[in-house]
Amino acid sequence: MLILGLVLLSSFSVGVFVWAVLQHFLTADVPSALQHPTKFRFLHCIFLYVLTLAEIFEKLGICSMLRFLQLLEGSVRIKKDARLMVTDLYFGTIPVRLFQPKAASSGPRRGILFFPGGSGFVGSLDSYHNLCSFLVLETDSVLLSVGYRKLPDHHYPSIFQDCLNASIHFLKSLKTFGVDPARVVICGDSIGGGYVACVTQALVGRSDLPQIRAQVLIYAVTQLINFQLPSYWQNRNVPFLSQEFMMMCMFKYMVIDVHWWDAILNGAFIPPEVWKKYRKWLSPDNIPRRFRKAGYQPLFPGPFNEAAYLENKHLLDVANAPLLRDDETIAQLPAAFLVSCEHDILRDDTLLYMKRLEDQGVPVTWYHVEDGFHGSLMFFDKKLFFFPCSLKIINSVISYIKSI
Template sequence: MAVLWLVLLVGLSTLNLGVFIWAAIHHFLTAEIPSALKHPVKLRFLHCVVLYVIALGKIFEKMKICSMPRFIQFFQDLIIIKKNHNLVVTNMCFGTISVRLFQPKAVSSELRRGIIFYHGGGALCGSLDSYHNLCSFLAQQTDSVVLSVGYRKLPDHSHPCITKDCLNASIYFMKNLMTYGVDPSRVVACGESIGGGAVALVIQALLSFPSLPRIRAQVLITPVMQAVNFRLPSHQQNQNVPFLTNDILMIAVCKYMDIDFSWKDALLNGTYMPLDSWKKYSKWLSSDNIPRRFKSKSLLPEFSGPFNETAYLEIKHILDTEVSPLLVEDKIIAQLPQAFLVTCENDPLRDDALLYKKRLEDQGVPVTWYHVEDGFHGCIFLFDTHLFSFPCSIKIAKAVSSYIKGI
């Protein structure tokens, strides 16, 4: 028996070492670290860890031990939650939706501002725990009541679960603001990455609930705003920049939208898109709407190759406005609240926010834009991790809290 355990231990150790070596080699062969990024060694190490976890998750998935998303979530939940003695933190459920409420302990003579927060993670990861420290920071720095929404995600739940959970939790919260000591005229919807996209989708949906208090402001941090055009300048320029490389982005999109991974190239190249559809959406999604300074001379055409009708039939559900909030009509955009948009130069999703910025401004919606030259996708997730934090992480967290304090 001891020999069997020894063989098993050696086998597992060899597997882990082999996978990590593969991840490191893959990183150095494919990853691009722009010169503007600070602490490149730290970033390289963290990206190798990400690739290692994803690769090991795929192996376990093929062995039918556990799914790849669940394996990633196991690792993310190892993060250390910091206790803030100035806040009361309460875990609750709104129906089947887990939420976490952060309330300042100090007595206030007036109702406080409210923040509804939707975390990131591309539906593969992200949780109440992994974004706990950020929500705690926002609650204390802005003296606000923060509701963090723990929506359901992969592997058990796919589209449109995130939007529905975020909307239902928000409606319940908005109906009971006085219970939580929140001023109905000062509620902010805030989200990062796919959570930023959820902000846009939720506030659009809330327009159909006139009896509820109106959202005062929307805060979108490096948001996912569309799943139609993956040939924007930022996608081409940053396709191999950690942490959101093209490979990881496509894994997240295909799994959440229940698209077979064999259609990845059609999705990336746009060959699934009928010409008539592109004529309709290009006025909002074309790279012509991106400021010149964000474009390089070596950009490829937005759509290449002949139209693939079979791909269209498999992928066409991504053209739904409940997937891509950038596709709604002008009359809806014009009704939205003021916005604070955070973009990172080295983020493949940078141009999603820039397209949204233009749409809002064209309809007269006030926009405050905060651009981080040394930022990369997901950096705010690391803002309070000390050893693994980056200057851009702290800058974004402070900029968001500063904006919200002005609401």
Template sequence: MAVLFLLLLLSLLIFHLGLGIWVIFKHFLTIDVPSALESPVKMRFLHCMFLYVATLGNVLEKLRICSLFRFIQLIQDKIFTRHQDPKVVVTDLHFGTIPVRLFQPKAMSSSSCRGFIFYHGGGAILGSLDCYHNVCVFLAREMDAVLLSVGYRMLPDYHYPVITRDSLNATIHFLKKLKTYGVDPSRVVVCGDSIGAGVAAQVTQALLGQKDLPKIRAQVLIYPVVQGLNFQLPSTQQNKNVPFLTLDLLMMCICKYMAIDLSWKDSMLKGACIPQETWKKYKKWLSSDNIPKSFKNKYQEPLFPGPFNETAYLEVKHMYSVENCPILADDETIAQLPDLFLVTCGQDILRDDGLLYKKRLEDQQVPVSWYHVDDGFHGCILLFDKKPFSFSCAQNILNAIIRYVKHI
């Protein structure tokens, strides 16, 4: 028995050692870590750990032990531990079937304070109330705000458009109960990062016609995803292999959530799914011509869109709805939007989504404040308190958001 145990232990050690070596080779062969980052070595280590977990999850899924997504979600909630803050009261609630978490400063400066609704990122795979708990505690405390974090349902069980519907329903419920939570109806801000920022933009547009609800004062979008048509923008070419959101991971998240077979990925990248009349209608908003020249370093304009593939279009056409791509809303809708505070990161594949949305709103005279972090990368705010693995860009972004919100 002891011999069998030792053999099993040795086999596991050899397996994990081999897996680690494979991960390191894959990282250096496929990943670009820009020198502009604050600590390239730290980034390489973190990405290798991320790749190790994802690869192990793939192995477990092939062995039918645990699905990849559930394994990753389990690991993330073990890594991102919740910290208690004596200055913030945290309450777990359910708005119907939607789990939410309320953060209230113990000593609020007034009887009626600002409200802040947060939708987390993670590509419908990662992210959770626990994962973003410390970010929300910090924001609620420093902004002296009642913060609602929405725990929308995700993959692998839920697909498009569940995230937006859950977030919209939770937001409406909260807006109807503002007085219960001591929130001033004229001082409500919505915020999100990554897919959560896209959701914040979608929810803000959906609420424009709700005359019986308080108006949103401002929207804070942190490296948002706001369109799914043009995957040939400068930042896509420049940062397609930069952690933590590579082009392959981006396309997997999109296809899985939108229930699109991954075999259509190349057609989506080339724009072969886009009818000519659709591109003519939206080109003025989605073309790389709208990206400032200073962001087009070594950018080569591709032939876009590619030859039209009707079969591919029928598979992915639900991606092109206005409800899914807030940048496609008509001018009248855009002109009614509240103030925007936009955060973009120089080393982020989604940088240009933010820049396109910025111009879209500015063209309709919507007030826009823009905070750009050249050494920032996608997902960085999650690491703001994870010393020694934190990056100063994350703290800078959160501080900028706090300054903005406190002055509106």
């Protein structure tokens, strides 16, 4: 009986993996300019295999999809480094992890607030531990990583609230942590990068807190409104953030009924007067011509659907769309370092935010990775699964932070 069970389990696992491989070759676009395409394909097959298992377990009532993925993430191996002192703390109910170099310093160090990515359901303190350790050692900084609340138990606006509250607590405690109040950087990737922009904006004008010196956004989400930008069209099937996967994560976090999928995708939820107001910031006309491939002619926004707007108008909240902040606030923002990847559905979010900042006189340093893809930063130390673009991104971020 045991042998039969093992045979059935093995057959099931093999069958799911074969399905994942077929799904990859039928649906995924692997950019021709990408280095190590075979490695990239293999990783995406594993990614699809895990997602398929998660979906099957959820349908069988064994475990929810998100819980299963979080459970797998919990198995990540943390590299301990004797040169660092790492402390797990709570700011109220928010778990945070403090990284401090053990080496003596002649004075207060630079401070880094770090918001992990992870689509709102992964991206734990553990999964970003090695990256944060590397940043601290390479920049000789004190870093605080924020373990904000996530799906499936927490939804909008929990991430923004936790990142903002943790930032305020950290900024009020800089002396305790040995941080120079004139050199505090907020950094994050993907959804974390989007909330770097939101939190930095929310802190503008706070005379009771030290001013943020710089914001570092790595392939960040800067709007949840126009899903017909050139990069969304060109990279909609590029791993590891396809259009379908991104929309699924967004719908879950923002608590949107799947019934509104087409209305959100086509912009039918945007009132004409709202689009008239914000078109100058959200239009593909703001994307440099070299990023607009031939044949790109989106019909956006679609015919207005008032019911879709009334149920989903929170997508227009500036706490989700830093691109929509008023000019006065934008003009007071600190210098920015923006990283974009060519083969990333979020590429144009970065390009639009860059123009928004530059139009208001904010100093911007832009680093574009021609062979980069979404999530590539996390492979910087994976040895066998290392990609050159991963090192390019982490080195560019380190170089910028060290210049602060």
